[in-house]
Amino acid sequence: DIQMTQSPSSLSASVGDRVTITCRASQNIGNSLNWYQQTPGKAPNLLISAASSLQSGVPSRFSGSGSGTDFTLTITSLQPADFATYYCQQSFTTLYTFGQGTKLEIK
């Protein structure tokens, strides 16, 4: 199975900051990488698909980039609603795998 490794595991930031979360795949997955946001007690919400395609309704301060094995999720000008846990997930194979998550906390 393809292993997905996120870094950092947790991150403290302030409202208005710019943050970057990294996801690395154990093999080349092209652009088959998705990002989800999850708040406590809620189901995950798809933010970005195919590495960089922003889902409808997701604020433009979220962006994704990368291809092959290295990917990033960037959030510019953090808002209070952005403090959550973020997961990457590969869809290159039908043996889907998620990263371990990055918890974004308020500093």
Add this chain to the structure above:
Amino acid sequence: QVTLRESGPALVRPTQTLTLTCNFSGFSFNTDGMCVAWIRQAPGKALEWLALIDWDNGKYYSTSLKTRLTISKDTPKNQVVLTMTDMDPVDTATYYCARTYWGKSFDIWGQGTVVTVSS
């Protein structure tokens, strides 16, 4: 509007078989490319994909759990069922079903159903 809703027992005894149902609306397995997956999340842990069934009745399972899982669908009822045998306390988790089109991303999720495995 696309919605999915999971249902099943809240408490399961060790060694028992868990049966979960996902009822959905707003899409159909009569559409080529339509798939439904099951994903779980143990308390405080990451998401773990379990199984997927596609419009053509193709079935895919987690490598580590495939001997315990069975996924099926009832197209007219807009329903997907997941069974997991030989339940253990480590299987305590919130179980989600989610839609995916051509298996690209899980774009719509159910609210999840909490399953506790305990004697």
